[in-house]
Amino acid sequence: MEKVIIFGTGKRAQWIFKYLDKYNEFEVVEIWDNNEKKTGKIYEVNGKNVVVKQPHYENQYNIIVSSDVYYEEITRQLIENLSINPIYIKKFGYVFNSFKTKILEKYKDSDNAGINNICKYLRANELDVFCGQISNNYPLDIFEVHKDSDNGLLYSFWQGKKIYLSSVYKNPNDAKAYLCTLCKEQDVNSPHCYNIDKLDFYNTDIFIDGGAAEGFLALQVIDMVKHVYLVECDKEWVEALKLTFEPYKDKVTIIEKWLDEADSENTVSIDTLVLNNKNMDKIIVKMDIEGKETDVIKGMEKLIDSDIDMTCIICTYHKSGDEDIIHDFFEQRGFDITFANGYMFFPYGEIIEPELRKAVLTARKIIKN
Missing domain, CATH: 3.40.50.150 (Vaccinia Virus protein VP39)
Structure with missing residues (x-):
C-alpha cells in the first residue's frame, strides 16, 4: 500500500479521509496544514490516528494537495520554500489511481473517439470529473464576492444579476471556486x-x-x-x-x-x-x-x-x-x-x-x- 501525505484539512480532505476508509488504497502517514491552529490535531484515517503537522522537508512520499482552489499556491510553497521535487506533488485526483487503471483497461478497445481522447488524457494526467474535456480556464478572479451586512451571506453576480450563496460558504475564495465550478459545468x-x-x-x-x-x-x-x-x-x-x-x-x-x-x-x-x-x-x-x-x-x-x-x-x-x-x-x-x-x-x-x-x-x- 502506497504511503502518502495529505495537504489540507478542509472539506475535500475530509472527503479523502472517508474515501480511504472505504477503499483502503493508501496509507496516510502525515497530514499537513498551513494553519498553525490545526497543528497537533489528530484524524483517524483507515483505522489509524494521523497527526496534523506544519509542512516540512520531505522527499520520500507523494503529497496529495486536497484543495483545487489553492493547488497552485501550495505547489509553489512546497517547491520554493521546501525544495520538494514537483514530481512528488499530486492533485486531488491522484486518490483515484486504481479507478484510472480500471477505466483504461475497460475502454482499451473502444472505438468511440470521445472515450479514446479521454483515455489518452488519462495516460498523462490524474483522473478527474471532467477528464480534461474543458479547455477554457476559469480563474477565481473572474468573480467578485461580497458579504451582505444585513444577513451575513456571500453574494456575487451571475450574468449581471445578484446571486447569493448558501451560508455554508464563509470564505470568499471558496465561494469563487464554487461559482467557477458552475462555469466549468456549463462550458x-x-x-x-x-x-x-x-x-x-x-x-x-x-x-x-x-x-x-x-x-x-x-x-x-x-x-x-x-x-x-x-x-x-x-x-x-x-x-x-x-x-x-x-x-x-x-x-x-x-x-x-x-x-x-x-x-x-x-x-x-x-x-x-x-x-x-x-x-x-x-x-x-x-x-x-x-x-x-x-x-x-x-x-x-x-x-x-x-x-x-x-x-x-x-x-x-x-x-x-x-x-x-x-x-x-x-x-x-x-x-x-x-x-x-x-x-x-x-x-x-x-x-x-x-x-x-x-x-x-x-x-x-x-x-x-
Missing part, C-alpha cells in the same frame, strides 16, 4: 452542459428547476419565462434562493420539498406541480437531483400524455445505468433525445464505478400538428 465542451442556448425559453410558460441549489439556471432565464418553480429542500440553499429571487418574487415559487414520483409531506411530483396550472402551452423541466431522476420521471406520466409542449433536461450521471434507463423511458414515449457532448467520471456516489458516463440528457416532446 460548451463540458459533458454537464445544459446547452440552454439551444432551448426556446422565451415561449415557456413554466420552468421547473429541480434541485435548484443556488438557482443559477433559473436566474439566467428568469426574464424569458412566465413562471419559475424552484424545488430545493436544503434549508441553507432555500435561504439564499429567497434573497436571490426577491426581485422576481411575483413570478417565482420556491418549493421546499424533494422532487419524487409521488407526493408526501416532504416530496412533490412533476404532475402535481404542473397540472394545476391552466392555460399552459409549454414547460421546461431541469433535474439535477442526486440520483432520484429515475424515480421522478415516473411521476410525470400525466404531463407526458397531455398536449403540452415539454422539454426535459435531466442529469444521468449520478448512478450507473441511469443514462440507459432515462433514455429508454423517453424514447419509448416518442421524445427526441440528445446527450451533451463527452463523458464524466463520478466519484461522489455511495458506490464508485470505474466507468465513464453520459451526464446530461435533453428530451423534447415531438408535437404532432
Whole structure:
C-alpha cells in the first residue's frame, strides 16, 4: 500500500479521509496544514490516528494537495520554500489511481473517439470529473464576492444579476471556486452542459428547476419565462434562493420539498406541480437531483400524455445505468433525445464505478400538428 501525505484539512480532505476508509488504497502517514491552529490535531484515517503537522522537508512520499482552489499556491510553497521535487506533488485526483487503471483497461478497445481522447488524457494526467474535456480556464478572479451586512451571506453576480450563496460558504475564495465550478459545468465542451442556448425559453410558460441549489439556471432565464418553480429542500440553499429571487418574487415559487414520483409531506411530483396550472402551452423541466431522476420521471406520466409542449433536461450521471434507463423511458414515449457532448467520471456516489458516463440528457416532446 502506497504511503502518502495529505495537504489540507478542509472539506475535500475530509472527503479523502472517508474515501480511504472505504477503499483502503493508501496509507496516510502525515497530514499537513498551513494553519498553525490545526497543528497537533489528530484524524483517524483507515483505522489509524494521523497527526496534523506544519509542512516540512520531505522527499520520500507523494503529497496529495486536497484543495483545487489553492493547488497552485501550495505547489509553489512546497517547491520554493521546501525544495520538494514537483514530481512528488499530486492533485486531488491522484486518490483515484486504481479507478484510472480500471477505466483504461475497460475502454482499451473502444472505438468511440470521445472515450479514446479521454483515455489518452488519462495516460498523462490524474483522473478527474471532467477528464480534461474543458479547455477554457476559469480563474477565481473572474468573480467578485461580497458579504451582505444585513444577513451575513456571500453574494456575487451571475450574468449581471445578484446571486447569493448558501451560508455554508464563509470564505470568499471558496465561494469563487464554487461559482467557477458552475462555469466549468456549463462550458460548451463540458459533458454537464445544459446547452440552454439551444432551448426556446422565451415561449415557456413554466420552468421547473429541480434541485435548484443556488438557482443559477433559473436566474439566467428568469426574464424569458412566465413562471419559475424552484424545488430545493436544503434549508441553507432555500435561504439564499429567497434573497436571490426577491426581485422576481411575483413570478417565482420556491418549493421546499424533494422532487419524487409521488407526493408526501416532504416530496412533490412533476404532475402535481404542473397540472394545476391552466392555460399552459409549454414547460421546461431541469433535474439535477442526486440520483432520484429515475424515480421522478415516473411521476410525470400525466404531463407526458397531455398536449403540452415539454422539454426535459435531466442529469444521468449520478448512478450507473441511469443514462440507459432515462433514455429508454423517453424514447419509448416518442421524445427526441440528445446527450451533451463527452463523458464524466463520478466519484461522489455511495458506490464508485470505474466507468465513464453520459451526464446530461435533453428530451423534447415531438408535437404532432
